[in-house]
Amino acid sequence: MRFRLALSLAFGAVLAASPAMAQHAAPKEEVKPFKIDRLVSSNTLQYAIDGNEDHDPENVLVLYLSNGGRVAIRLMPKWAPKHVERIKTLVRQGFYDGIIFHRVIDGFMAQTGDPTGTGEGGSKLPDLAAEFNDVPHGRGTVSMARTDAPDSANSQFFIVFYPRAALDRKYTNFGRVISGMAAADTITRGEPPKNPTRILQASIAADHKPAPVVGLPTQAPASITADMLNHSTAH
Template identity: 45%
Template sequence: MRKKIAGLAAATLISTFAGIANAQGSGDTLTFNTTEGPFTIELFDELAPQNVARVKELAAEGAYNNVVFHRVIDGFMAQTGDVQFGDTQDGLDLNRAGMGGSAMPDLPAEFSDTPFKRGVVGMARSQDPNSANSQFFIMFEDGPFLNGQYTVIGEVIEGMDNVDKIKKGDQADNGKVSDPDRILDVTVGK
């Protein structure tokens, strides 16, 4: 009888954790094929519906294809998504990469209590909390100092080893990468 109760308790606990995870993520994914290999992000639609919708839209239209990882800081994060100045096929300007966005308007902040831990994906922005547009970053390590300050849009669920391989930038130049890796293409999935 005790084994049966323990088994039911364990099943209930597993079901509860699965419910929490499913409430956070939508099941929608983005798979990024990069010069260092693929990685997949699960998107958190319920946490940040407007920001997630923007990234999905840009991915679906191919806007992230050939965009570089322009700012990569070892032990911190890798930033990409500047479709205006970071596209190697149309408008790469490494001196301005990180200053651009898309043709769409900036987005309002959608802050949550989801912590910035290794693999979490957040929207990049300027000093204005409501200035996220197309750029995002992936955490190499936990960054609790970002909690509640930036919009979390998802988490890497496969291929974090490939994210770790992305060329690191110059620490003295705020992570600017002189010969950056890039996104080859993106697949939107469920």
């Protein structure tokens, strides 16, 4: 199964499965989006774009990227409780550490969350039932990728660069970037990119995980000699 979002010149961004899957796809099951009350929707959307990471650290996802950037994402359990729970579970398992952004389309979105880097992989956890809602896919939206089956989201998600109304009520919107969107904008483009941007570390802000140390040796020398000690003390 391929978790793939494709561009359609006529209709904007829509889901496309691989040719093999398209031939054998089961009849589509309609999933009605969860309607958020207008007053609640307004409040939660304002809350989602609040840049204060200390406001609700248990629901702030922090991504350190190989491009040197840091992205903070407000997770919204009110919009999609099961999807937020899944993301937090995988983050705390270290699932996303080292995973690439395998499909990045300029003017559209950056997709990640596949340990195989092919767009066809996911976690060992079962797929999730859709939690479509009426929160729009604006710039900075974080939403789950899926196949053409509504209840097929697993671990892959994407960050939206520019508003995509064609995705609304068809993909589970579960959060929004609250800081570091400039770093997200510089994620390397490609399908897949030749030199893909990686998630060096994903964590939940409440866990206070230190930022990853980049550029240090991965292992120590086999032995320390007197010359090494003399050289280090000389400086």
